[in-house]
Amino acid sequence: xxxxxxxxxxxxxxxxxxxxxxxxxxxxxxxxxxxxxxxxxxxxxxxxxxxxxxxxxxxxxxxxxxxxxxxxxxxxxxxxxxxxxxxxxxxxxxxxxxxxxxxxxxxxxxxxxxxxxxxxxxxxxxxxxxxxxxxxxxxxxxxxxxxxxxxxxxxxxxxxxxxxxxxxxxxxxxxxxxxxxxxxxxxxxxxxxxxxxxxxxxxxxxxxxxxxxxxxxxxxxxxxxxxxxxxxxxxxxxxxxxxxxxxxxxxxxxxxxxxxxxxx
DNA sequence: ATGACGGATCTAATCCGA
Numbered sequence: 001x002x003x004x005x006x007x008x009x010x011x012x013x014x015x016x017x018x019x020x021x022x023x024x025x026x027x028x029x030x031x032x033x034x035x036x037x038x039x040x041x042x043x044x045x046x047x048x049x050x051x052x053x054x055x056x057x058x059x060x061x062x063x064x065x066x067x068x069x070x071x072x073x074x075x076x077x078x079x080x081x082x083x084x085x086x087x088x089x090x091x092x093x094x095x096x097x098x099x100x101x102x103x104x105x106x107x108x109x110x111x112x113x114x115x116x117x118x119x120x121x122x123x124x125x126x127x128x129x130x131x132x133x134x135x136x137x138x139x140x141x142x143x144x145x146x147x148x149x150x151x152x153x154x155x156x157x158x159x160x161x162x163x164x165x166x167x168x169x170x171x172x173x174x175x176x177x178x179x180x181x182x183x184x185x186x187x188x189x190x191x192x193x194x195x196x197x198x199x200x201x202x203x204x205x206x207x208x209x210x211x212x213x214x215x216x217x218x219x220x221x222x223x224x225x226x227x228x229x230x231x232x233x234x235x236x237x238x239x240x241x242x243x244x245x246x247x248x249x250x251x252x253x254x255x256x257x258x259x260x261x262x263x264x
Numbered sequence: 265a266t267g268a269c270g271g272a273t274c275t276a277a278t279c280c281g282a
Contacts, residue, residue: 009281010271034281036272062272063280111282114266153282170266172282209282210269220265224282254270254281 001072001097001262002027005149005225007108007207007255011035011067014253015046021246021257022050028071029095031106033151034253035065042067058088066091066106066150082107083129098264100145102233107134107150116174124171127153131180138187146188146230147262151255153224154181157195159203160223172222190228193260197240207255208247215247227260238263 004027008014011032022030030052037043038061047055052069058079059065064087068074074093082090092105110130113123138146156178158164167173185192198204205221212218229237241259246252 013271034271111280114282166265170282207282209265209267210271211265211267212269218265222282251270 001029001095001264002259003104003147003149003227003262004030004257004259005033005106005151005227006030006257007033007151007225007253009034009036009253009255011037011065012041012043012046014251015043017246017249017251017253019050020249021243025241025243025257025259027259029104030069030257031104031149032067032069033065033106033108034063035059035067036062037065056091056093058091060088064088064108066108068093068104068106070095072096083126083133085126089130097145097236097262100232102145102147103141105146105148105150107148107152109151109153111153112171112177114171116169116171116176127171127177128180131177131184134184135180135187138184138190142188144188144230145232146190147227147233148190148229149225149227151224152181152226154178155222155224156181157200157223159200160205162203162205162218162220162222167222172224185228189231191231191234191237193227193229193237194223194240194242194258196237204242205244206242206258210254216244225255225258227258229260229262233262236262236264
């Protein structure tokens with residue numbers, strides 16, 4: 001089972017790009033973030049042409065929005081208004097994987113604004129509340145088969161950013177966020193699937209700013225997108241991919257698709 | 265490198281991302 005997480009930054013605009021990706025990679029499940037489309041305008045036809053029979057989504061106009069496209073049935077779909085802000089940033093479903101029932105959660109964690117201080121920056125306060133909610137939520141789910149993916153908007157490790165020193169005070173890499181993320185990871189003993197396969201000493205990015213014409217020239221990227229699984233799936237992990245070339249296609253998202261291949 | 269870009273929206277100039 002190939003599971004993809006992709007912050008697509010407008011599903012309708014990038015349907016052709018997504019089609020290319022699906023034709024090239026043939027994933028079984030795609031979790032999208034920043035679909036930027038209200039549910040009544042969801043592009044059903046275009047998505048159907050991608051070849052996914054099971055589609056669930058939770059969107060809003062202009063901002064946020066998440067979706068799961070799957071070749072396997074999606075059961076018990078849930079859309080949670082995390083921390084009560086009314087944003088469409090979560091969708092989950094249960095998928096059968098061999099003899100296991102896997103609970104798949106797709107998150108678009110708030111970016112958090114500019115200032116890493118919840119007292120003066122309501123967006124950072126929102127981000128921390130969102131992360132705290134996740135800690136409590138997954139504490140209750142210990143022992144389940146879990147896969148949680150998405151744009152977490154946090155690059156936790158030194159080599160998840162282009163310059164650890166220069167980004168220590170930049171939202172996405174501040175110690176306060178990184179500690180919260182580690183709490184979530186510990187809450188249900190998750191494995192960071194990409195770092196399971198890619199050594200921590202190796203730079204690994206999934207996002208590059210739109211500013212600057214050639215993102216790989218300076219390579220000032222960050223690893224903001226993640227696929228985690230519970231230990232019960234550890235022996236099923238086969239490989240991971242980060243499709244960096246999708247940052248330099250025509251009209252790219254500022255994020256690239258990432259993939260984890262689980263085998264039965 | 266706190267924005268030089270890019271997306272969506274009451275198609276102009278504004279909000280937002282990270």
